[in-house]
Amino acid sequence: MEKEQSNNSDAFETLAQLTSGYCVARCLHVITELGVADVLESSPRTAPDLANAVGVSPDALGRMMRLLATFGVFQQEGEAFKHSPVSELLRSSHPQSMQPFVRLFGLPVYWNIYEKLTYSLQTGRPAAEKVVPEGLWDYFGAHPEDNKIFNAAMATKAVGQVAGVMAAYDFSGFKTIADIGGGRGHLLKAVLAATPTAKGLLFDLPHVVAEAAGLASERLSLQAGDFFKDPLPVADAYLVMEIIHDWADEEALMILQAIRQAAPAHAKLLLVEQLIPDAPGPHWSKMLDIHMLTLLGGRQRNLQEYQNLLAQAGFQLEREIQTFAGVSILEAVCV
Ligand SMILES: C[S@@+](CC[C@H](N)C(=O)[O-])C[C@H]1O[C@@H](n2cnc3c(N)ncnc32)[C@H](O)[C@@H]1O
Incomplete structure (x- = not known):
């Protein structure tokens, strides 16, 4: 019985995550469009600091980055964020930058x-x-x-x-x-x-x-x-x-x-x-x-x-x- 309950909660979690997949994708698109990965250099920065640099709401940016960090895009360290191997690929200067690829899938026409x-x-x-x-x-x-x-x-x-x-x-x-x-x-x-x-x-x-x-x-x-x-x-x-x-x-x-x-x-x-x-x-x-x-x-x-x-x-x-x-x-x- 206990096992069944835990299976159900896994199934619920899977569907909840999947049905909101677009929420993660949209956070990734808008943050990439904004160039946050370029502004975040090698040392960790807080969301208000980053928000100040790109001119957006500190609260909203922090919450979106917190979500993305759970998928390995950026790493959260207390109040600060730093690059992860995945977010490094969002930098426009990276030789294998995927920035344009992410921007393509974020285009309004798509x-x-x-x-x-x-x-x-x-x-x-x-x-x-x-x-x-x-x-x-x-x-x-x-x-x-x-x-x-x-x-x-x-x-x-x-x-x-x-x-x-x-x-x-x-x-x-x-x-x-x-x-x-x-x-x-x-x-x-x-x-x-x-x-x-x-x-x-x-x-x-x-x-x-x-x-x-x-x-x-x-x-x-x-x-x-x-x-x-x-x-x-x-x-x-x-x-x-x-x-x-x-x-x-x-x-x-x-x-x-x-x-x-x-x-x-x-x-x-x-x-x-x-x-x-x-x-x-x-x-x-x-x-x-x-x-x-x-x-x-x-x-x-x-x-x-x-x-x-x-x-x-x-x-x-x-x-x-x-x-x-x-x-x-x-x-x-x-x-
Ligand atoms: C998916 S992209 C692939 C580009 C490249 N071969 C690659 O793999 O990176 C498809 C390409 O087909 C070209 N294309 C689409 N319709 C075409 C057509 N009728 N005649 C010639 N090229 C076309 C597009 O402009 C685009 O560059």
Whole structure:
């Protein structure tokens, strides 16, 4: 009987925490937006001191930081707060700063979309349709401030992924490497730095390529375009990192077919994605999957699902190369 009671109280606590998950997320967003992690340097500071520095209510800031500290974001020491390994990553100067990533998930447009989540549940379609009928990519194209945050967030989330890909794959056999939907070029830049004999081509939408203009060089060219409409570059290897997961099967297939059409017979396709594992336990890919459904109508896939998509587009999956960064490289050849 006693055991049952304690189980029930665990269950109550679990649901109470989960149902208020947005409270923690919002505290994290607003405190990050305010730059508290930048103001808090190496020595502990009290909430009134920090509040004074950023111009907010000392009481409210202290209570929000106290909550975040229970999740390991900041550490509380009496009346003062200091950095934890997690909050260090909120500093804009940290080489692996996740500040833009947190700011992205705190954007009002994301919250407005999540308010319509029932629409996704009822229809299987992105709730974004109810808020930004033009689609999220066009939305970012028309909202430069949000676009900057999105592109910075992609660069941020890619820091570890790029290191993982570079440690796992040898690009030296390729003369030309195209990065399709390569954002600001973070992956291609690293690949070219490690492969001095190769030239690279960055393909993305015009408002994204414009942000990468500074990268253009004799070895790295930029091509602005839409992979649903415009011809794709000819290359020996095609890098496609976290692009296919943005799309439902029909569009994913169109992108893969467009690459197949441009690719010479000897070319290799390298999809970089976080696969849904078979194990039922917690995994970031399962949360990312719901973000994909809600924001874009895309999905995270397992290995078999990728293999099927690739086969339909005229590619054969040769091998999955796991990286230390949670993403896998799916290497495919033309058939
Ligand atoms: C999730 S981001 C991935 C960026 C980068 N590959 C990475 O993993 O960091 C998706 C990218 O696809 C680009 N994109 C979306 N629609 C596109 C289209 N129709 N044609 C070309 N690029 C597109 C976006 O601009 C964005 O840079």
